[in-house]
Amino acid sequence: MSDDLRRQLWHQLEGxxxxxxxxVGKIHDLPPIPAVRAQASEQPLKAxxxxxxxxxxxxxxxxxxxxLRLLADRVSKCSRCPELASxxxxxxxxxxxxxxxxxFLGEAPGADEDRQGQPFVGAAGQLLDRIIVAMGxxxxxxxxxxxxxxxxxxxxxxxxxxxxxxxxxxxxxxxLVRPRFICTLGATAAQNLLxxxxxxxxxxxxxxxxxxxxVLCTYHPASLLPSRSPEKKKDVWEDMKLLLAKMGKPIPVVxxxxxx
Ligand code: URA
Numbered sequence: 081m082s083d084d085l086r087r088q089l090w091h092q093l094e095g096x097x098x099x100x101x102x103x104v105g106k107i108h109d110l111p112p113i114p115a116v117r118a119q120a121s122e123q124p125l126k127a128x129x130x131x132x133x134x135x136x137x138x139x140x141x142x143x144x145x146x147x148l149r150l151l152a153d154r155v156s157k158c159s160r161c162p163e164l165a166s167x168x169x170x171x172x173x174x175x176x177x178x179x180x181x182x183x184f185l186g187e188a189p190g191a192d193e194d195r196q197g198q199p200f201v202g203a204a205g206q207l208l209d210r211i212i213v214a215m216g217x218x219x220x221x222x223x224x225x226x227x228x229x230x231x232x233x234x235x236x237x238x239x240x241x242x243x244x245x246x247x248x249x250x251x252x253x254x255x256l257v258r259p260r261f262i263c264t265l266g267a268t269a270a271q272n273l274l275x276x277x278x279x280x281x282x283x284x285x286x287x288x289x290x291x292x293x294x295v296l297c298t299y300h301p302a303s304l305l306p307s308r309s310p311e312k313k314k315d316v317w318e319d320m321k322l323l324l325a326k327m328g329k330p331i332p333v334v335x336x337x338x339x340x
Contacts, residue, residue, distance in 0.1 A: 141178045148178075148256045151249065155229050160245040164230035169194045174225030174253060181221065181327060183259035184208065187268040187300065188228035188238050199224045204302035208265070211301065215320050216332040223257050225250070227272045243272045254291075261327055262293050263319075266300025284319055287326065296323045 152173040159165040172189040175198055184200070192202030200208045212219050228238045228246050238246075250273075254262075264270040267280045273295065274288050283297040298319040299312050324331050 144178055144256045144258075148253065151252055151256065155249050158229070158245075158249075161230065161242045164228070164232065164242060167233045168230040170197045171229045172197055172199050172226065172231070173229055174223060174257075175199060176223030176225075176257070177221065178256070179258050179260075180223045181260050181329075182217070182323070183223040183225065183254070183257065183262045184212075184265055185262055185269045185273060186224070186226045186265045188226050188235075189231040190235050191231065194231035199226055200301075203305060204300065207301040207304055211316065211320060214317070214332065215324055216330065223259055225253060227269055238268060238272075243268075247272070254293075259293060261323065262290055262295045263323060264295060264297045266303065269300075270295075270297040284315070285322070294326060296326075 152171075155173055156171045158171065168189075172193045176183070186200060186204075189199060190202050190204070192205070193199055199205070208224075209219055212222060227243055227250065229249060230242075230246075232238055232242070262273070264273055270280055270283050271277060273290055274283070274297075276283070280297055280299055284299075288295040288297065296319060298316050299309075301316075303309050304313050304316060321331050
């Protein structure tokens with residue numbers, strides 16, 4: 081753990097202590113984050129709750145935020161997928177608030193995301209931003225992450241082993257973030273999250289389940305770009321209306337703009 085992160089964690093814990101929180105372990109009680117290990121000795125991440133047991137049991141956002149930072153720090157040193165670890169600029173963990181109404185789940189970082197360390201900041205991200213605005217929401221209100229936390233070289237599809245290696249991080253991340261709804265973007269996200277080979281065309285239109293969280297599958301924004309299948313924008317908007325209705329939110333008329 082970097083000195084900077086250690087200092088920030090210390091301040092967060094001190095803040096909690098002065099606010100009267102008694103049951104969060106002191107920083108020196110936390111087990112050390114394992115240093116980067118060779119692939120051969122990389123142990124599967126059992127569960128974050130096992131890594132930081134005192135904090136995981138706590139429901140309040142602050143300890144979960146802290147645990148999420150520890151997880152992100154661990155992910156940043158991950159070497160489970162040698163090719164990805166040796167070609168990435170940095171890992172792209174995810175962004176957004178705890179306890180969001182909605183989490184968008186994509187496939188993997190692209191070149192822009194790899195450079196900036198943030199998910200969905202390239203061309204597909206700009207389209208996703210427009211979809212979010214059309215839904216009457218703000219990007220800062222939703223959580224955004226991917227099946228993979230590293231960019232696959234030349235934006236190739238994630239390999240099954242890579243998705244498997246990253247799955248424990250995803251599950252732990254979603255356990256900590258606790259979104260009320262999940263919207264998967266594209267086939268890779270839907271199939272990996274739900275453990276199915278059914279195509280998005282068939283998955284969309286009905287709510288699925290991930291650990292008790294309703295999941296709606298839709299097309300990936302990259303597939304809506306002018307060079308691909310922009311005619312699918314109307315299908316995505318139909319999906320978003322379904323999602324908004326299930327979330328109990330109004331369906332903005334201005335949302336129609338996303339179809340243009
Ligand atoms: N495509 C994705 O699936 N995720 C990103 O973060 C960017 C593009």
